[in-house]
Amino acid sequence: MTAITLVIGDLTSIVDDSVQFYFQIMTKDTVLEDAVLQFKRIAPEFVCKACGQLFSGRHIGMNCPRCGGKSIIADKGQEFYIESIEVDDGAD
Amino acid sequence: MGRIEIRRNILEANETLACRNREFFKANGVLVVNVMAAPGAGKTSTILKTIEVLKDRYACAVIEGDMASRIDADVMAERGIPVEQINTGNMCHLDANMIMQASGKFTFDTPTILFIENVGNLVCPSEFSLGEDLNIVIASTTEGHDKPYKYPSIYLRADAVLINKTDLLEAMEFDRKMFCDGVAAVKPMPPMFEISCRTGTGLDGWAQWLSAECERKFAQSRGKVAGR
Numbered sequence: 001m002t003a004i005t006l007v008i009g010d011l012t013s014i015v016d017d018s019v020q021f022y023f024q025i026m027t028k029d030t031v032l033e034d035a036v037l038q039f040k041r042i043a044p045e046f047v048c049k050a051c052g053q054l055f056s057g058r059h060i061g062m063n064c065p066r067c068g069g070k071s072i073i074a075d076k077g078q079e080f081y082i083e084s085i086e087v088d089d090g091a092d
Numbered sequence: 093m094g095r096i097e098i099r100r101n102i103l104e105a106n107e108t109l110a111c112r113n114r115e116f117f118k119a120n121g122v123l124v125v126n127v128m129a130a131p132g133a134g135k136t137s138t139i140l141k142t143i144e145v146l147k148d149r150y151a152c153a154v155i156e157g158d159m160a161s162r163i164d165a166d167v168m169a170e171r172g173i174p175v176e177q178i179n180t181g182n183m184c185h186l187d188a189n190m191i192m193q194a195s196g197k198f199t200f201d202t203p204t205i206l207f208i209e210n211v212g213n214l215v216c217p218s219e220f221s222l223g224e225d226l227n228i229v230i231a232s233t234t235e236g237h238d239k240p241y242k243y244p245s246i247y248l249r250a251d252a253v254l255i256n257k258t259d260l261l262e263a264m265e266f267d268r269k270m271f272c273d274g275v276a277a278v279k280p281m282p283p284m285f286e287i288s289c290r291t292g293t294g295l296d297g298w299a300q301w302l303s304a305e306c307e308r309k310f311a312q313s314r315g316k317v318a319g320r
Contacts, residue, residue, distance in 0.1 A: 002093065006102075013215045013245050063280075070280040074248065080219075082098040089094035 003086040004035055009042040011077035016041075044077030106220055109188035113223025116195065118313060121202035123306045126224035128246055130239070131212030133232040134256040136164045137289035139207045143173060145299040150306060151201035155194045155208045157186040164209065174198055185216035188223055203310045205302070214243035225309055226302075232256040233266040240274030247275050252283045254298060259288040 008014045016039045027033050045056045050069035063070055101107060117124050129135045136156075143152045153174040156164040165177035176194040178186060191208065198206075208224065210217040229250040231239055234257055240247045247253070253275055261268075268286075275281060283301055287294035 011245060011248060013219055072280050074279075080103060081101045084095050084097050084099075086093055086095050091094070 002035055002088060003038055005038045005040060005083040005085075007040045007042060007079045007081050007083045009044070009077035009079040011044050011074055012080050014080055040083065042076050042079050045075045046072050047075040048072055103219070106188045109192055110221035110223040113188055113192055113195065116192075117206070117223060117225075120200045120204070121310060121313060122195075122200050122204045122206050123226070123309050124206045124208060124222070124224040125226045125228055125302070126208045126210060126217075126222055127228050127230065128210045128214075128217045128249075129212060129230035129232075130214050130235055133212070133230045133235060134289050135209045135212065135230055136167060138230055138254060138256060138287065139209060140167070140171065140173075141287075141289050141292070141295050142207070142299055142302065143171075145295055146205065146303060149303060151204040153198050153200070153204055153206050155186075155191065155206065157190070157209055157211045159183070159211060180211055184211055184213045185220050186210050186222060187220045191222045203306065205306060214239065214246045218246040218249050226251045226305060228252050228254065230254045230256050231271065233258060233261045233264040236264070237267040237271040238274065240271060240278060244274075244278045247278045250275075250279075250282050252285065252298075252301065255284065255286045256289060258286045258293060259291050261286075 006019065008016065019039075020037055023037055027035065043056060045054060047054050048064035048067060048069050049071035051064060051067040053064050053066040054075065055065050064072060127135050127139060139154060146152065154168050154176075156168065156175060156177045157180060158164060158177070159180050159182065161179070162177045165175045168175035176197050178190050178194055180186065180190070186208065195206070200206075208222060227249045229246055231253065233255065255266075255268075255271070257264075260266075272281065272284065275284070285294055285298040285301065287298055289295070
């Protein structure tokens, strides 16, 4: 395996450098030793439950910018998953 | 070189166990309250005082999470509260597996409120589901009013926020508005209760809200049982 792509939302407490640091420790002397971690960060996005408006960023008050509704949930930014791995399949 | 799509949640194992916990608690008529706060905010005191108010209406039990010691569990046990202590060693949070093992040691009366006192920490506990019904964040006036700005992720998960040590509010020059604006910048304002475990101020309002949440959950469970 040569590369692993991780998707991490900015609303999580996961830090790229820490993941990288421990990945290196854990993979030493294994088949993953030389694998490269690639990080995709996802910016927070919110959705208004009342009108469906999507918006990004945080602001004081956190009301919907379209209808003023207060029922807002985070739509993006809480991801923490392995998107894909790249492996040597023997093809040139 | 071949690219293989994976798209699997890295905390999937924990999520699966949290779902199992949730089913276990539902089947046993247990409402689970995950209490998160910084060290010294008053998690243990708040749980004790809340149980004092609610003990005639609900059976209560506690899971204590600390890196080391049984200090909090002993306090609970002295008062006759069923308690399990989890020592996490060097881990900074509780996870679903720890809760699964600890909760299996109780005999739950129905209905029960199970308080889980998470490890004192404003970062990692927010990442790990335990199978809880409610996430409560306790802030305290002694920590200062800027914490929601510095540790937003824990407030993102809060179903209710408590501000403890309000008897010291003036002495600590705690800026209530700045604190509330900080919480509201993370999510729509959750229910907020200003309490003092030392003087007892505000505990009734908080306990009333919690018991309303209990009634809602237990009514749903009863409804489902009756509908079968």
